[in-house]
Amino acid sequence: xxxxxxxxxxxxxxxxxxxxxxxxxxxxxxxxxxxxxxxxxxxxxxxxxxxxxxxxxxxxxxxxxxxxxxxxxxxxxxxxxxxxxxxxxxx
Numbered sequence: 725x726x727x728x729x730x731x732x733x734x735x736x737x738x739x740x741x742x743x744x745x746x747x748x749x750x751x752x753x754x755x756x757x758x759x760x761x762x763x764x765x766x767x768x769x770x771x772x773x774x775x776x777x778x779x780x781x782x783x784x785x786x787x788x789x790x791x792x793x794x795x796x797x798x799x800x801x802x803x804x805x806x807x808x809x810x811x812x813x814x815x
Contacts (some may be wrong), residue, residue: 743783750775754787758794765802768795772806780813 753771764766772791775811778784795803 740781740783743778743781747779747784747787750778750784751787754791754794757791763798765799768798769802769806776806776809779810 750771754775756762757768768791772788772795775784775788775791779788792803792810794804795806796801
């Protein structure tokens with residue numbers, strides 16, 4: 725039984741490591757949106773949706789929060805919606 729648990733843990737760790745390899749590209753996109761002062765809700769929300777799916781798996785929380793924080797300057801209600809979605813994951 726211990727071997728099976730260790731094998732599953734190793735698979736999860738490897739999976740998360742593979743996901744984290746995508747973070748630099750996503751970080752560039754978040755930084756681009758912020759530096760260019762993008763105000764296109766669709767563009768921002770598309771990236772927030774993608775990042776949210778990663779945070780559910782335990783990856784990308786800091787990027788998600790960074791983008792939601794920026795989104796507050798573009799669309800306060802939209803940012804609150806995305807913050808609530810993120811916050812509800814703990815329930």
